Amino acid sequence: MLASLEIKQGSIVADIGAGVGYHTWRLARIVGPAGKVIAEDIQEEMLRMLKTNIENQGVNNVQVVRGTPTNPNLPEGGVDLVLMVDVYHEFSDPASMMTNIRKALKPDGRVVLVEFRKEDPKVPIQPLHKMSIQDVRSEIEPLGFKFQKVLAFLPWQHIIIFTAGK
Numbered sequence: 001m002l003a004s005l006e007i008k009q010g011s012i013v014a015d016i017g018a019g020v021g022y023h024t025w026r027l028a029r030i031v032g033p034a035g036k037v038i039a040e041d042i043q044e045e046m047l048r049m050l051k052t053n054i055e056n057q058g059v060n061n062v063q064v065v066r067g068t069p070t071n072p073n074l075p076e077g078g079v080d081l082v083l084m085v086d087v088y089h090e091f092s093d094p095a096s097m098m099t100n101i102r103k104a105l106k107p108d109g110r111v112v113l114v115e116f117r118k119e120d121p122k123v124p125i126q127p128l129h130k131m132s133i134q135d136v137r138s139e140i141e142p143l144g145f146k147f148q149k150v151l152a153f154l155p156w157q158h159i160i161i162f163t164a165g166k
């Protein structure tokens with residue numbers, strides 16, 4: 001999944017809702033020493049486990065950030081790519097989160113949402129935790145994001161990519 005995003009070395013990537021960091025340390029290796037991963041979550045317990053995991057993985061280009069349910073506290077205009085894996089559907093205030101995420105993106109920056117396919121009844125996940133492409137597009141595009149593409153090679157999830165549209 002990460003390889004399909006064609007992330008360049010030296011990029012600044014934000015892993016929003018990073019959890020215990022499964023994607024964080026992999027991203028850290030992709031962007032390399034000239035790049036940085038900002039790993040953000042709202043749960044202190046997740047961030048504690050994430051810090052242990054990135055230490056154990058031996059990566060030192062990760063900045064750990066505690067956000068709030070409305071703001072991921074990212075630097076303004078400095079992020080090349082925002083990744084959210086199984087996260088967007090959990091937001092209690094998606095419009096505020098996405099407005100702040102858009103502010104954090106560079107003009108050519110991208111946001112990538114990975115969500116379980118609501119369109120496919122065979123995906124064995126509770127409906128509450130699934131999203132359709134139309135659900136996502138109808139919520140995100142009015143905030144200024146431009147739909148770029150969907151990658152459909154994962155068995156259960158869509159990879160939905162937008163640009164900042166600035």
Ligand SMILES: C[S@@+](CC[C@H](N)C(=O)[O-])C[C@H]1O[C@@H](n2cnc3c(N)ncnc32)[C@H](O)[C@@H]1O
Nearest residue numbers: 017018019022041042043046069085086087090
């Ligand atoms: C299902 S986990 C996914 C973790 C990680 N992305 C992964 O793929 O392993 C969802 C995460 O989203 C976080 N989350 C929920 N609402 C959030 C918000 N408004 N801002 C940041 N993180 C949030 C939760 O704390 C949780 O760690």
